[in-house]
Amino acid sequence: MSTSTVTARASPDALLALAGKEGRGRLKIFVGAAPGVGKTYAMLSAARSEQSGGRDVVAGLIETHGRLETEQLLQGLDVLPRAPIVYRNRVMREFDLDGALARKPSLLLVDEYAHTNVPGSRHPKRWQDIDELLAAGIDVWTTLNIQHLESLNDVVLKISKIRVRETVPDKAFDRADEIVLVDLPPDELLKRLAQGKVYVQDTAARAVESFFKPQNLTALRELAMRRAAERVDAALVERMQAHAIEGPWAAGERILACVGPDTGSPGVVRTAKRLADLMDAPWIAVTVERSGVNPDSAARKQIDEALKLAESLGAEIHTLTGNDIPDELLRFARFENVTQIVIGRARGGALRQWLARSLPQQLMQRSTDIGIHLVPVQGEAARRDTRSLASRLDASQPAHFLYAAVAVAGALAVGRAFAQAIPTASLSVVFLMAVLFSAVKSGVGPAIFASVLSFLTYNFFFIAPLYTFTIAEPYELLALLMYLVVAIVAATLAGRLREQARISAGRVRAMRRLYEFTRRLSGLATRDDIAEGAASEIHASLGRPVMVLLPGEDDLALAAAWPPEDALDEAAMMAARWAFSHNEPAGFETGTLPIVPWRFLPVRTGNTTYGVIGVMRQQGGSALDSEAQALLDTLTEQTAAALERAALTRDMVSARTATETERVRNTLLASISHDFRTPLSSILGSATSLSTYGDKLDADATRDLLANIREEAEGLDEMVRNLLSITRIESGALELRRDWVDLREIAARVIEAARRRGAAQRITLEWPADVPLVKADAALVEQALGNIVANAVTHTPPASAIVIDAIADESAVRLRVTDDGRGIAATDLPHIFERFVRSASDAAPSSDRSQGVGLGLAITKGIMEAHGGEVAALSPVADGHGARFVLTFRTETALETNAP
Numbered sequence: 001m002s003t004s005t006v007t008a009r010a011s012p013d014a015l016l017a018l019a020g021k022e023g024r025g026r027l028k029i030f031v032g033a034a035p036g037v038g039k040t041y042a043m044l045s046a047a048r049s050e051q052s053g054g055r056d057v058v059a060g061l062i063e064t065h066g067r068l069e070t071e072q073l074l075q076g077l078d079v080l081p082r083a084p085i086v087y088r089n090r091v092m093r094e095f096d097l098d099g100a101l102a103r104k105p106s107l108l109l110v111d112e113y114a115h116t117n118v119p120g121s122r123h124p125k126r127w128q129d130i131d132e133l134l135a136a137g138i139d140v141w142t143t144l145n146i147q148h149l150e151s152l153n154d155v156v157l158k159i160s161k162i163r164v165r166e167t168v169p170d171k172a173f174d175r176a177d178e179i180v181l182v183d184l185p186p187d188e189l190l191k192r193l194a195q196g197k198v199y200v201q202d203t204a205a206r207a208v209e210s211f212f213k214p215q216n217l218t219a220l221r222e223l224a225m226r227r228a229a230e231r232v233d234a235a236l237v238e239r240m241q242a243h244a245i246e247g248p249w250a251a252g253e254r255i256l257a258c259v260g261p262d263t264g265s266p267g268v269v270r271t272a273k274r275l276a277d278l279m280d281a282p283w284i285a286v287t288v289e290r291s292g293v294n295p296d297s298a299a300r301k302q303i304d305e306a307l308k309l310a311e312s313l314g315a316e317i318h319t320l321t322g323n324d325i326p327d328e329l330l331r332f333a334r335f336e337n338v339t340q341i342v343i344g345r346a347r348g349g350a351l352r353q354w355l356a357r358s359l360p361q362q363l364m365q366r367s368t369d370i371g372i373h374l375v376p377v378q379g380e381a382a383r384r385d386t387r388s389l390a391s392r393l394d395a396s397q398p399a400h401f402l403y404a405a406v407a408v409a410g411a412l413a414v415g416r417a418f419a420q421a422i423p424t425a426s427l428s429v430v431f432l433m434a435v436l437f438s439a440v441k442s443g444v445g446p447a448i449f450a451s452v453l454s455f456l457t458y459n460f461f462f463i464a465p466l467y468t469f470t471i472a473e474p475y476e477l478l479a480l481l482m483y484l485v486v487a488i489v490a491a492t493l494a495g496r497l498r499e500q501a502r503i504s505a506g507r508v509r510a511m512r513r514l515y516e517f518t519r520r521l522s523g524l525a526t527r528d529d530i531a532e533g534a535a536s537e538i539h540a541s542l543g544r545p546v547m548v549l550l551p552g553e554d555d556l557a558l559a560a561a562w563p564p565e566d567a568l569d570e571a572a573m574m575a576a577r578w579a580f581s582h583n584e585p586a587g588f589e590t591g592t593l594p595i596v597p598w599r600f601l602p603v604r605t606g607n608t609t610y611g612v613i614g615v616m617r618q619q620g621g622s623a624l625d626s627e628a629q630a631l632l633d634t635l636t637e638q639t640a641a642a643l644e645r646a647a648l649t650r651d652m653v654s655a656r657t658a659t660e661t662e663r664v665r666n667t668l669l670a671s672i673s674h675d676f677r678t679p680l681s682s683i684l685g686s687a688t689s690l691s692t693y694g695d696k697l698d699a700d701a702t703r704d705l706l707a708n709i710r711e712e713a714e715g716l717d718e719m720v721r722n723l724l725s726i727t728r729i730e731s732g733a734l735e736l737r738r739d740w741v742d743l744r745e746i747a748a749r750v751i752e753a754a755r756r757r758g759a760a761q762r763i764t765l766e767w768p769a770d771v772p773l774v775k776a777d778a779a780l781v782e783q784a785l786g787n788i789v790a791n792a793v794t795h796t797p798p799a800s801a802i803v804i805d806a807i808a809d810e811s812a813v814r815l816r817v818t819d820d821g822r823g824i825a826a827t828d829l830p831h832i833f834e835r836f837v838r839s840a841s842d843a844a845p846s847s848d849r850s851q852g853v854g855l856g857l858a859i860t861k862g863i864m865e866a867h868g869g870e871v872a873a874l875s876p877v878a879d880g881h882g883a884r885f886v887l888t889f890r891t892e893t894a895l896e897t898n899a900p
Contacts, residue, residue: 107141
């Protein structure tokens with residue numbers, strides 16, 4: 001019999017969780033069941049022990065509540081001064097978050113984890129201040145009463161009949177690295193309360209009558225013990241998984257909370273959270289949107305608040321879409337392996353109970369393997385999808401009901417006109433058309449109103465006895481009732497179809513706008529253009545003022561705003577900086593600077609933040625609903641992608657420029673090292689001969705050596721002048737000194753210079769008499785023409801002929817240089833005016849002198865373009881050989897006509 005050993009491996013999720021804590025401070029929470037159990041005292045006692053061991057301990061904020069023994073423990077500790085904050089013309093003293101970050105002790109004591117900060121503070125809650133301290137690597141100790149946990153809010157209300165307003169999200173509590181339970185029996189706590197060690201006497205007496213009852217304290221004590229035990233157990237599991245300690249890893253429970261547009265949804269969420277904690281199970285909060293049903297603003301607000309609460313308690317959030325709500329919920333539950341569904345049940349009359357329980361009943365009927373938990377809803381009854389008839393009537397638009405009445409009146413007129421020609425039973429179709437018209441025109445409410453009005457009108461005017469609501473025959477009553485049912489069903493279906501078409505059209509418009517926005521951004525190249533496009537589109541989509549801020553040299557700068565704005569106040573800029581530096585939303589409806597009327601979202605892709613987008617709160621403080629928030633997130637992501645593309649384009653251009661610069665530099669160095677070597681060697685040799693054998697050389701030899709030095713030096717000077725010229729041309733520093741010049745004189749000087757330098761070719765000047773003067777820089781034109789002639793001399797045999805002539809018309813003067821050499825290869829012709837390009841099909845040079853660095857023709861092109869002219873090369877010219885360069889000078893009239 002053989003056995004095999006399997007090596008235990010640590011959980012990847014646990015290892016990632018540990019890695020995520022690297023660089024963060026450690027959080028220890030002293031938890032108690034009620035005020036006065038000694039949390040602060042226990043925290044200070046433990047802190048003094050840490051200080052005696054040499055640790056840097058600072059009391060960031062301690063609430064002693066006048067307790068002498070607590071104040072004595074503060075002696076010897078470094079106490080951080082509180083920061084003054086002006087609120088409603090009063091100076092309030094709060095915890096100095098910036099001072100703590102600047103001091104950065106090893107251990108910081110901050111009392112009352114659930115405290116609400118004074119408006120105007122950076123964060124609305126103290127637990128958010130502590131979270132920032134932890135992110136800065138500071139260890140923090142704090143205190144918390146169990147009734148301040150968000151998931152226990154309803155339970156504490158039932159126990160004490162008091163709603164706790166200051167709460168801490170469970171996810172913030174669960175991030176604690178260590179929990180210390182400070183326990184005190186209820187009798188001992190009541191004794192301390194009577195002695196005035198918790199509150200002053202008057203406050204203590206009221207507290208005993210309300211909150212500090214023995215049964216309340218016992219229940220809260222049990223809650224504290226249970227919650228602390230759950231946290232300790234979770235910490236134990238994390239350590240076991242991180243250290244590869246084997247245990248019973250059986251498949252656990254999974255909870256699904258159903259959120260709807262009713263006041264009971266928060267209770268459902270908290271119940272699901274408690275079940276998830278008791279079962280140590282993950283949980284999900286979902287809401288289902290029916291196709292064709294658009295929740296009103298109040299219902300949307302209820303859903304958004306419930307989902308935000310669930311997210312703050314650590315739930316995974318999903319929004320589903322479907323017409324069959326029970327089927328969609330069960331489909332999702334089976335897909336996510338959900339074992340328990342938590343759903344609300346409203347209280348009320350029998351009819352309301354039946355309507356409200358239809359969803360739970362259908363879930364129980366259709367599911368045989370998933371548990372259903374019904375949560376009683378306190379207060380206002382839930383508004384389910386099966387809403388009452390009255391809620392369907394849109395009383396906010398009375399004109400629609402007037403249209404319905406007019407439609408019924410029109411049907412009555414038609415019916416009276418054709419009453420003799422059409423059987424009475426067929427007239428009901430006319431009234432049904434009025435109902436359908438009202439449904440398509442105005443919606444479900446007015447259509448149902450039209451159905452009832454048509455029922456009464458048809459009975460009064462067409463059913464015997466006429467002009468009464470009495471029905472003589474039973475079959476007529478049945479037919480009339482059937483008509484009413486058909487009319488209401490048709491009205492409902494037609495109205496729902498109209499609503500679906502309206503919603504679909506709205507979504508199509510939104511998708512089209514999103515597509516157009518994406519396409520528009522794809523055509524923008526600069527950051528400022530993208531910012532302008534994003535600001536205008538987000539403003540058009542949300543109907544709120546929008547700002548886009550991008551990083552400048554030292555700080556964020558306002559890149560675009562719609563409607564146009566020039567600047568933000570300091571508070572808004574502080575929120576924008578926070579969103580940019582911490583990659584988190586800031587401003588209203590966030591946990592950072594919520595009193596600022598702007599909400600700033602970071603514009604980021606991957607690990608790079610390109611700026612922030614700010615959306616202003618509307619007058620009245622209306623919040624962004626989930627659809628608007630989703631649209632804003634999508635537009636922000638598209639803007640981030642466009643800014644990333646622009647940044648990549650800039651980087652690519654910079655890289656290409658750097659590559660081209662490096663190539664040019666290498667080419668230039670290679671050309672200089674090659675082309676300067678020959679003349680320098682010649683100059684060095686001649687100079688050495690003169691210095692060594694000068695007294696032994698005859699006059700002719702000395703003259704030849706000096707002439708060689710001069711000729712080679714002139715060649716080097718020409719190369720250097722060409723290098724300087726191309727630098728000025730490319731940097732835009734080429735200055736023109738325009739004057740009226742005679743091109744014939746310039747051509748004659750160029751020919752003389754070429755012959756002086758030893759050109760063996762036959763260079764002739766054929767100049768017509770009618771060539772006018774041109775306005776140009778004579779020195780630069782001479783350099784441009786000299787480069788062309790030097791190129792012809794270099795690349796043609798000594799027996800070749802070079803002809804310089806000109807032709808003129810009203811718009812331009814064309815100066816031509818033509819040779820009868822071998823010409824320019826077809827492959828070289830398109831690149832002949834580029835830098836450092838030399839023909840691969842050169843003829844035998846006329847001298848052994850270097851051919852240059854390949855800048856002459858590029859300089860000529862730059863000079864001609866600076867004059868508003870152009871240069872062109874043609875080859876072959878005649879009989880399959882030869883080359884011609886044409887320099888075109890625009891006349892003064894042509895230049896004025898083409899001027900912008």
